[in-house]
Amino acid sequence: MKIDYMRAEFVRSFPSELEPGRLYISSHFSTASHLCACGCGHEVVTPLSPKQWVLTFDGNVSLRPSIGNWALPCQSHYVIERGEVRWAYRFTREEVQRNRESDHRLLDTARADVDGLWTRVLRRMTRRRT
Numbered sequence: 201m202k203i204d205y206m207r208a209e210f211v212r213s214f215p216s217e218l219e220p221g222r223l224y225i226s227s228h229f230s231t232a233s234h235l236c237a238c239g240c241g242h243e244v245v246t247p248l249s250p251k252q253w254v255l256t257f258d259g260n261v262s263l264r265p266s267i268g269n270w271a272l273p274c275q276s277h278y279v280i281e282r283g284e285v286r287w288a289y290r291f292t293r294e295e296v297q298r299n300r301e302s303d304h305r306l307l308d309t310a311r312a313d314v315d316g317l318w319t320r321v322l323r324r325m326t327r328r329r330t
């Protein structure tokens with residue numbers, strides 16, 4: 201069953217069995233983890249850092265950039281925005297390959313129209329820190 205809402209769950213370490221619809225966040229390990237929102241049951245681990253995933257919490261959790269599970273059979277692709285799972289388009293096999301080859305730069309380009317603001321904010325934050 202598809203998940204349309206992710207609830208933040210702050211933990212020190214991840215439980216051995218994750219519950220669907222929860223985004224487990226460990227500041228200790230600087231990592232978040234959840235079961236794929238498509239309902240396939242695979243665990244998705246997202247390391248948190250300015251150059252990987254950036255998590256914000258204002259009562260609801262947001263995670264940027266999008267989560268593209270092309271290593272999983274489901275190939276699902278979505279964004280978690282204020283707790284809501286927003287589905288993004290599925291990458292073609294060729295796009296996945298290109299992304300792997302060129303790190304995340306192409307992904308940034310593909311996202312630019314959807315996430316223009318976020319991308320700019322993140323770039324600004326990253327620049328300030330370096």
Ligand SMILES: [Zn+2]
Nearest residue numbers: 236238240274
């Ligand atoms: Zn899945």
